[in-house]
């Protein structure tokens with residue numbers, strides 16, 4: 001028996017009893033391809049709408065708790081059954097592979113269909129369809145009910161898996177299973193963020209525990225701190241792709257090690273080092289235990305750099321020289337950096353490494369100095385520190401940043417690794433991020449495009465095809481935009497109603513939650529992690545000017561904020577608190593709101609429902625940014641600084657850009673400059689355009705001038721900033737050359 005066959009899944013045992021006719025519901029709920037199956041959410045909701053809301057749109061939880069009576073009744077409802085059949089048809093196509101996969105590869109043996117349409121990858125690269133590409137990342141955002149993500153990096157990784165599934169790229173994901181989740185955000189009445197665990201009950205998710213030899217719950221181990229740490233693995237299905245999530249929360253482990261995987265980005269440097277060893281070293285070992293032999297390896301951000309070091313170690317253990325091992329690992333490795341400042345990268349001291357992972361790396365090979373040297377940073381005076389990003393760059397033949405601008409910035413930061421080559425000659429390229437279209441474009445907008453765009457628009461970057469967005473009639477687009485805004489206001493009222501009892505005491509809290517907002521005013525959204533460089537408070541620099549905008553009786557504006565500060569980022573929490581105070585200020589007439597607990601669900605409501613998306617990072621600190629792409633796909637243009645993707649995505653007529661401040665300006669001067677331009681753009685361009693219509697604000701009064709940038713936003717994002725485009729770029733320029741062993 002291969003190790004893979006020895007692993008068992010507990011899925012059958014966990015399956016609730018469903019009427020025979022509805023047996024497929026469990027399969028549907030346990031494969032995250034349901035999250036972009038256009039039929040599935042409506043189907044699950046129809047089973048029991050209040051329960052669907054109470055379970056936070058979690059179909060596994062729903063099927064485990066719904067009454068048998070209710071299931072019997074929907075099993076006899078012809079409308080429900082039609083939708084059920086349609087949802088299962090969509091899923092069948094989303095997972096089908098047209099050929100038998102070899103054991104130990106990326107696919108799922110149970111989904112072979114000889115008549116399946118070949119995927120994009122199968123058609124172009126048939127020779128590589130059975131060679132898995134292992135994709136490592138510290139976080140994955142796939143659905144709200146699996147809270148193992150903190151923000152942009154996780155959403156990007158989740159979207160990467162989803163697009164890879166659609167394109168048939170033979171990817172396997174590797175990440176960590178954080179049993180305590182990221183955190184649930186509630187704000188105290190003073191606006192100070194309270195971070196509560198958001199624990200994850202695997203029984204209420206599609207996570208399957210994999211088992212090793214003789215049924216033990218662990219598949220691999222590492223050594224550190226004088227102990228052996230067993231590593232368990234869970235599997236999540238994302239259409240054609242499997243995601244393996246590792247944890248150490250096993251009875252066999254020392255209590256001190258069990259918590260290592262509990263929380264995302266928690267604890268001090270030692271904790272983080274050990275977490276990253278579990279991800280990188282543990283990930284390689286778990287894949288080997290499962291019999292999966294990747295042909296290419298992709299580390300998404302430096303947290304996973306130990307994956308490369310572990311592969312060097314294994315090759316040396318098998319008798320290769322250090323130089324040969326490094327060159328072999330390099331040839332098959334892709335590294336994506338996401339951090340635009342040198343200080344943002346993980347660094348560990350050699351002493352720490354010796355203490356916590358020395359036994360892992362050096363017990364079998366005597367090449368400690370060489371391995372440690374992989375992490376040396378040319379600009380770091382201290383010779384005894386290990387820079388994860390430097391190691392990842394040294395061990396990857398193909399390295400990229402995540403936007404054109406970030407590619408340039410990265411070449412500059414890392415040129416020292418190439419003996420000070422001219423920055424232009426540093427071999428770091430870029431693949432601009434993208435967002436998963438079927439996840440982020442609302443069904444309402446997609447429905448419109450189905451009517452007006454040529455068939456096949458969902459999977460093309462043909463600009464001419466996307467150009468047909470201009471044919472969508474203004475009244476139809478405006479009706480959809482308005483519906484989406486009303487839905488967002490509903491979402492905010494629901495949240496307010498949920499929080500009001502017990503939690504809030506003053507009416508100001510209700511106003512601050514957006515309950516006084518109406519659909520007519522121009523509505524601006526700002527939602528992102530509360531890191532100080534993102535400058536959520538920039539617009540409050542000139543209170544009088546803001547007041548004039550918001551309370552203009554003829555052309556009012558309203559502002560919605562959302563976002564979490566990292567639990568240990570008190571500066572970020574203070575910015576959040578300041579913003580929160582403004583939401584309760586009666587002078588703003590309830591036109592500023594804060595939507596708590598920003599996660600995937602709130603993000604959907606916001607990027608779909610507002611009129612304008614605001615993004616104000618201090619240049620060049622945002623490597624790419626993706627929320628503006630999500631908004632754009634929904635016809636919501638962006639106003640942003642010339643950072644990240646917007647520098648290349650702004651085309652003059654699909655939104656607005658704040659020009660760069662002079663290079664010599666101080667931070668204070670940059671903020672002043674950017675705030676001035678922000679106000680000027682709002683006052684002179686955005687607001688007049690939005691209100692450029694005779695019956696300003698009437699429901700059926702489509703503002704044709706406003707819908708021009710809205711349409712162009714859809715067109716540009718659809719053609720150039722989807723995860724489909726991004727994964728095709730990676731497959732063509734990074735994965736296939738790595739699989740082929742090109743130099």
Ligand SMILES: *Cc1c(COP(=O)(O)O)cnc(C)c1O
Nearest residue numbers: 151152528599600603625626627
């Ligand atoms: C898209 C997204 C992000 C990342 O947005 P940025 O533009 O990179 O700030 C963060 N959190 C959630 C929940 C998202 O959906």
